Amino acid sequence: MSIPKTQYFEAQPAVPSRPRTVRLRIGELDLTLQTDRGVFGSKGVDLGTRVLLQEAPPPPLKGEVLDLGCGYGPIAIVLAKLAPGARIWAVDVNERALELTRANAEAAGAANITVCTPDTVPDEARFDAIYSNPPVRVGKGPLHSLLLEWLPRLNPGCAAYLVVQRNLGSDSLAKWLAEQGFAVRRLKSKKGYRILEVKAAP
Numbered sequence: 001m002s003i004p005k006t007q008y009f010e011a012q013p014a015v016p017s018r019p020r021t022v023r024l025r026i027g028e029l030d031l032t033l034q035t036d037r038g039v040f041g042s043k044g045v046d047l048g049t050r051v052l053l054q055e056a057p058p059p060p061l062k063g064e065v066l067d068l069g070c071g072y073g074p075i076a077i078v079l080a081k082l083a084p085g086a087r088i089w090a091v092d093v094n095e096r097a098l099e100l101t102r103a104n105a106e107a108a109g110a111a112n113i114t115v116c117t118p119d120t121v122p123d124e125a126r127f128d129a130i131y132s133n134p135p136v137r138v139g140k141g142p143l144h145s146l147l148l149e150w151l152p153r154l155n156p157g158c159a160a161y162l163v164v165q166r167n168l169g170s171d172s173l174a175k176w177l178a179e180q181g182f183a184v185r186r187l188k189s190k191k192g193y194r195i196l197e198v199k200a201a202p
């Protein structure tokens, strides 16, 4: 039987489920998370995700924080554990990923996560920080639209932290963001990944 081709950003992955447990150790945190086929990071915690969690500044201790494209939830759950007084919005289009994030948040005792599809985030929601390993594989046009939809929802003076592989166009993305009027800084370059800090231009 041939296995249907699937992309990690499909709403309902066609590939049959085969759950797997992965371990994520960051600082004092030692998390055991479930992932699955049809979800980004199905074989283990992505290296870019690890670089982002190790190198980006910690989240604000209160307020609203967005994990844009949460997958099975590694970023959202670390943010929630580091900032139990903040509300973490974990947003994705992939329903299998959202179910995993819900289950992983519950298992990790992270009650301060709201897991939802992008269209169910209230229009008036604004964020004190955004963290994202963005879905570069959707293509340049859809990626640009996604960033233009969410980055302007940062509160004044607040920043987004994006991790993007150098080989997948981190530098051209930084240039494009600057052309759109954002203040962009390369915070770190590590293991082939860049961490970009993106703020509204002053």
Ligand SMILES: C[S@@+](CC[C@H](N)C(=O)[O-])C[C@H]1O[C@@H](n2cnc3c(N)ncnc32)[C@H](O)[C@@H]1O
Binding pocket: 008, 009, 010, 040, 041, 046, 049, 068, 069, 070, 071, 072, 073, 074, 075, 091, 092, 093, 094, 097, 118, 133, 134, 135, 136, 138, 146
């Ligand atoms: C590179 S993966 C990162 C997943 C997870 N944060 C991690 O670090 O393992 C990007 C995620 O963005 C999601 N995505 C794709 N298009 C999206 C959209 N329009 N809105 C929100 N999430 C989207 C994908 O389904 C995928 O889970």
